[in-house]
Amino acid sequence: MGVCIALSAPDTRFLNPEMPARYAVIGNPVAHSRSPWIHAEFARQTGQDLTYEAILAPLDGFAQAVRAFRDAGGRGMNVTVPFKREAFELSDAPSPRAQQAGAVNTLTFEEGRILGDNTDGAGLVRDLEQNLGFPLAGRRVLLMGAGGAARGVLFPLLARGLARLTIANRTVSRAEELAASARSAGYRDVAACGYDALAGQTFDLVINSTSVSLAGELPPLPRGLFAPGSLAYDLVYGQGTTPFLRQARAQGAGRIADGLGMLVEQAAESFQVWRGVRPATRSVIERLARELPPVD
Ligand code: ATR
Numbered sequence: 001m002g003v004c005i006a007l008s009a010p011d012t013r014f015l016n017p018e019m020p021a022r023y024a025v026i027g028n029p030v031a032h033s034r035s036p037w038i039h040a041e042f043a044r045q046t047g048q049d050l051t052y053e054a055i056l057a058p059l060d061g062f063a064q065a066v067r068a069f070r071d072a073g074g075r076g077m078n079v080t081v082p083f084k085r086e087a088f089e090l091s092d093a094p095s096p097r098a099q100q101a102g103a104v105n106t107l108t109f110e111e112g113r114i115l116g117d118n119t120d121g122a123g124l125v126r127d128l129e130q131n132l133g134f135p136l137a138g139r140r141v142l143l144m145g146a147g148g149a150a151r152g153v154l155f156p157l158l159a160r161g162l163a164r165l166t167i168a169n170r171t172v173s174r175a176e177e178l179a180a181s182a183r184s185a186g187y188r189d190v191a192a193c194g195y196d197a198l199a200g201q202t203f204d205l206v207i208n209s210t211s212v213s214l215a216g217e218l219p220p221l222p223r224g225l226f227a228p229g230s231l232a233y234d235l236v237y238g239q240g241t242t243p244f245l246r247q248a249r250a251q252g253a254g255r256i257a258d259g260l261g262m263l264v265e266q267a268a269e270s271f272q273v274w275r276g277v278r279p280a281t282r283s284v285i286e287r288l289a290r291e292l293p294p295v296d
């Protein structure tokens with residue numbers, strides 16, 4: 001016997017209007033974060049109905065703050081300093097690129113699970129290749145530093161088919177650990193050393209992932225590292241022309257760039273993970289660049 005269903009227009013007075021999807025960046029400190037502005041721009045540009053806020057978590061209260069945001073209806077979060085490692089540990093399902101980075105900067109709350117991803121490396125690669133017009137295949141690359149920031153970009157760089165990657169670090173054993181993990185993943189042309197041992201080598205791309213630029217200091221680089229037409233890239237942004245970039249230019253780097261483009265590109269990648277649409281980034285980068293101290 002068939003079931004008779006009465007079809008009539010729903011009484012909309014009793015339906016909750018669809019709320020905007022809630023997202024946030026979580027960190028400590030977080031007040032300086034440009035992510036709320038960037039994601040608001042992306043949402044406006046793509047017509048997505050969402051809100052994006054900044055949440056300051058106590059240093060010992062990260063997991064609690066994430067769960068509170070999720071339980072209040074949050075759909076996803078970006079994670080910044082110093083919680084990316086903890087976010088990885090909190091994830092029920094870290095993506096392959098999060099596992100390679102050992103860190104998570106993008107959380108998605110889905111059917112009771114916390115999904116973890118890392119868009120930092122993809123953001124750097126996109127900034128280098130698309131925005132700066134610097135194809136990575138066949139390049140000799142020097143990565144300065146072997147901390148969390150270096151690990152976050154290591155595999156996305158290698159996946160572009162570099163000719164060679166050298167990781168230089170003050171504590172050589174940390175560089176060796178990173179190089180060993182790359183070699184065990186099948187990337188053979190990866191070397192590790194201290195800064196002194198770089199003397200006599202040249203590179204097409206030199207990336208500073210150390211924290212020295214934040215202190216306005218200079219990594220101890222020997223002269224002659226920069227091949228003609230080479231690019232020097234500092235992962236930090238908003239610091240103007242850092243001592244590293246100034247030294248790179250003085251020593252013959254063809255071009256210099258800071259991490260502003262990477263910041264916007266990793267945000268765009270997170271936005272795509274969450275919303276399934278990729279926002280255009282160029283105008284957002286240009287507008288931010290006008291507000292921040294210039295790399296001149
Ligand atoms: P992050 O997550 O920002 O990478 P981190 O894991 O603490 O932070 O790593 C900081 C990086 O900056 C490391 O490569 C560190 O070198 P060590 O491993 O030898 O500590 C590097 N760094 C910090 N201060 C430095 C300095 N004064 N000179 C050279 N390298 C420095």
